[in-house]
Amino acid sequence: MQPSIRTEFREFLRLAIPLASAQVAQSATGFADTIIMGRLGQETLAAGGLAAITFTALLNTAGGVVIGVSPFVAEAYGAGCKARVQQVARQGLWLSLILAIPVMLFLANIDTLMRQFGQQATTVALAKTYIDIMLWGLFPALAFATLRSVVSGLSHARPVMVIVIGGTLFNIAGNYVLGFGKLGFPTLGLRGLAWASIVSLWGMFLSLVIYILRHKELKSYRLFKNLHQLKLPIFRELVFVGAPIGVSAALETGLFTVVTYLMGALGTEVLAAHQIVLQTIIVIFMVPLGMSFATTIRVGQWSGQQNYAAVRQAGYVGITSGVVFMTIMAIALLVFPQQVIGLYIDVRAAENASVLKLVMPMLIIAAVAQILDSVQKTASGALYGLKDTRVPMLISFCTFWVVGLTSGYLLGFHFGLGGTGLWLGQSIGVAIAAGVFVWRFYKLN
Structure with missing residues (x-):
């Protein structure tokens, strides 16, 4: 039977609230980092922001692959296949380890790429000191993403929220103590x-x-038993579904990363202004990202029961929820821009006047574009719940890179719009992706 919309919405919120809260809490670390970087000076803000988004882009790419665990676990849970959950979780941890090693090696040599993208020598040197330490956190981050997908697919999202909030509070306190020497x-x-x-x-x-080891229900799955065994058939399944998700994540975050490098080529002040807007949007966007995870799980669980009317309803509930939330956030950003910018820099200081002038138009464009960005993210989450990952990957490439990056480059460098043009171009790509993802979900149902 298809549940009522109210019932589906309630079940969606049971997953979305803790998952979105966990994402917001996790992004709050980057938010706090950016504020502290800003207090340490514009040069530190530019270099630290560049390093952070580089690390985040690679982490999101690898994390997208391991998040492919989620639809498998949700489907197995919906079908009542406990052994399948065990097998998928174990191979997901193997996948985390195998992905972490080459990404860490790439990060260790990222300074060469930074210089080739025209970044200033002082910026590269500062950024490298950050990345050389951060790369050792890659494996635990990926392994946590794997286990988070497993327990969330089993409808145990609340502990994820509690753990992430606790880790975030510790991180922010550590940032303050170690950053300023307290x-x-x-x-x-x-x-x-x-x-x-x-x-x-x-x-x-x-x-x-x-x-997981202590929880009565979760420990019955014995997720860590025979962890040393690599099951190639299941591993290949995870890679087959997860790799396109990872590529899609790389295309999306890679767009923002390349745009950040292009901002750096326009100057330190443009890069600092961009970092303020980007970090603000990242924090807010964590809510529809959490909603996307919840949509994947709900669609996957109904797909496991072969209830396709409920699959369709679950997808549209997730998409609509994302639109409502981001519309409210867009209005808030448009009404209180000075207060938002004031979190990062002193808006009354004369030395920040040029940065403030650059930030304002970028923030306006970003605020409006995030409504459509929530659509593309939740709609892609619905598609992932159906294990439809390869076509969305191709759509992401065409919209984010062919349309978004190309139009942003032309507007920013050839039409003289600078950082504002780059933001406008990538927003055009996101808008097109949103429409195509919703259309595909409709056609598949």
Whole structure:
């Protein structure tokens, strides 16, 4: 039977609220980092922001692959196949380890790529000190994403929220203490922010492992038994579905990363202004991202029961919820722009006047574009619940890179719109992606 919309919405919120809260809490670390970087100076803000988005882009790409665990677990849970859940979870952890190693090696040599993209020598040197430490947090971050997908697919999203909030609070406190040298610790600047993040990432991963081992229902799945065994057929399934998700994540975050590098080519002030807008949007966007995870799980669970009317309803509930939330946030950003910008820099200071002038038009464009961005993210989550990942990957490439990056480059560099043009171009790509994803979900149902 198809549940009522009210029932589906309630079940959706049971997953979406803790998952979105966890995403917001996790992004709050980057938000706090950006504020502390801003207090350490514009140069530190530019370099630290560049390093952080580089690390985040690679983490999101690899994380997208392991998130492919989610529809498998949700489908197995909906079908009542406990053994399948065990097998998928174990191979997901193997996948996390195998992905972490090459990404860490790439990060260790990222300074060469930064210089080739025209970044200033001082910016590269500062960014490298941050990345050299952060790369050791890659495996626990991926393993945590795998286990988060497993327990969420089993409708146990609340502990994820609690663990992430705890890790975030610890991280923010560590940022302050190590970044500014409080409580007798030396002033480490960017290196201090990285060390605090490392400890937090390992703490969250180990906390979730302990929770799974101690929880009465979850420990019955024996997720860590025979962990040394690599099951190639299941591993290949995860890669087959998860790799396109990872590529899609790379295309989306890669767009923002390349745009950030292009902002750096326009100057330190443009890059600093961009970082303010981007970090604000990232924090807000974590809510529809959490909604996307919840949509994937709900669609996957109904798909496991072969209830396709409920699949369709679950997808549209997720999409609509994302639109409503982001519309409210867009209005808030448009009404209170000065207050938002004031979180990062002193808007009354004369030395920040040029940055403030650059931030305002970028923030307006970003606020409006995020409504459509929520549509494309929740709609893609619905498609992932159906294990439809390869076509969305191709759509992401065409819309984000062929349309978004090309139009942004032309508007920013050839039509003289600078950073505002780059934001406008990538927003056009996101808008087209939103429409195509919704159309595909409609056609598949």
